[in-house]
Amino acid sequence: MIKLGVNSVLFQGRELDVAMKHIAWAGYDGIELSAIQGMCEHLVLDNWQPQADTIQKLAAENHLELLSTEVASLDEARLTKAFEACSAIGIPVINVGPGGKSNVEEDFVQQTDQIARMADKAATYGVTLCCKAHVGGSIFDTPTTLRAMKKIASKGFGVDMDPSHIYRAGELPEKALPAVRLNNIGFVFQGFNLFPALTAAENVEVALDLKGIRGSAAHKRSRALLEEVGLADKVISFPGDLSGCQKQRVAIARALAGDPEIILADEPTAALDKTSGRVVTEMLRSLASRRGRAAAIVTHDNRVMEYADRIVHIEDGKVGAVLTRNEAMQFSGAEA
Numbered sequence: 001m002i003k004l005g006v007n008s009v010l011f012q013g014r015e016l017d018v019a020m021k022h023i024a025w026a027g028y029d030g031i032e033l034s035a036i037q038g039m040c041e042h043l044v045l046d047n048w049q050p051q052a053d054t055i056q057k058l059a060a061e062n063h064l065e066l067l068s069t070e071v072a073s074l075d076e077a078r079l080t081k082a083f084e085a086c087s088a089i090g091i092p093v094i095n096v097g098p099g100g101k102s103n104v105e106e107d108f109v110q111q112t113d114q115i116a117r118m119a120d121k122a123a124t125y126g127v128t129l130c131c132k133a134h135v136g137g138s139i140f141d142t143p144t145t146l147r148a149m150k151k152i153a154s155k156g157f158g159v160d161m162d163p164s165h166i167y168r169a170g171e172l173p174e175k176a177l178p179a180v181r182l183n184n185i186g187f188v189f190q191g192f193n194l195f196p197a198l199t200a201a202e203n204v205e206v207a208l209d210l211k212g213i214r215g216s217a218a219h220k221r222s223r224a225l226l227e228e229v230g231l232a233d234k235v236i237s238f239p240g241d242l243s244g245c246q247k248q249r250v251a252i253a254r255a256l257a258g259d260p261e262i263i264l265a266d267e268p269t270a271a272l273d274k275t276s277g278r279v280v281t282e283m284l285r286s287l288a289s290r291r292g293r294a295a296a297i298v299t300h301d302n303r304v305m306e307y308a309d310r311i312v313h314i315e316d317g318k319v320g321a322v323l324t325r326n327e328a329m330q331f332s333g334a335e336a
Helices: 018-025 050-062 078-091 105-124 142-151 163-168 171-183 198-210 215-228 244-256 272-293 302-307 325-335
Strands: 005-007 030-036 067-070 093-094 128-132 157-160 183-190 262-266 295-298 312-316 319-326
Touching: 018 030, 018 050, 018 183, 050 302, 067 078, 067 198, 078 093, 078 105, 093 105, 105 128, 105 142, 105 157, 128 272, 142 171, 163 171, 171 183, 183 244, 198 215, 198 244, 215 244, 215 295, 244 272, 262 272, 272 295, 272 302, 319 325
Parallel strands: 005 030, 030 067, 067 093, 093 128, 128 157, 183 262, 262 295
Antiparallel strands: 312 319
16 A cells, blocks of 8 residues: 655754644655754654654644665664664665766765665664665666666665755656656566457567567567466467466466566466466476566465465564565465
8 A cells, every 4th residue: 555655854943743734734644754964853763762663642632654774874873773773663765866976987886885784784683774765875876776776786775866866866757667668577467468369478568569579589588478377379379369377377477478586476376276286386386486587476375385485474564474484384384
């Protein structure tokens, strides 16, 4: 669920209670606390303990979620205080800028190394360190953001995509951000979402066309993908002539067409019987593993757990337990 919030830096020079009241009156869901030293410190990191109860009380009174805090600095001592404070107060995200200068490779390497170290440290406190693409910084646009995402594997790392900075870096957000989805994410839908008037191969070629791959190259690629999902004999079949399992395999081939970094699957087994669900899940895991890609499956089907490396429980829009496969299987057995 998307939550809308406001950074309290907009209320620089005003007390935090005033900021929260006006943000709540405006109808926002939450607040980002400014902890920017020398500019606006509604969260004073050098002496946060006396503030903790007051911040929590004000948030509750104004029905605002404590969404994040902005520190800006990558200084380790200051960030450590932020991790301690946010962990204790219940603020899940710490936002920082990247530092360094744009288009200086040495700066990009140095700053992303530092962000990675700090993200690992954030994870030990149970919080996430998010880096914002910032005009003039070493991470300043969509390509450099994607490079950082690919380099930093820490579970304590996140990205804050600010469209205003993307625009100021010379990109149009309405084009740059959809391009991220097109070039890096493949989708598998619960209801297949195949075009009924197109053959299996043509459904795959729709995704290839969006990538600029057409003609004989698209024909060759679509047939290779369908062969990979075990449908070499269904290339010219229409969705109406396919079983549910076969339709979902076409959908998987389509999701793989752009060679994405990650595959997102929304309840891919919901419309399938037990056997077909197992086939599809095994296929997703195998294909992702062979390509060195990640597959994230949203599901209510506990049978999927045995194929997962990590299981994240989400309830009412909030992340709960994060378990390994063995931990999840043991938990599921205990529940039964």
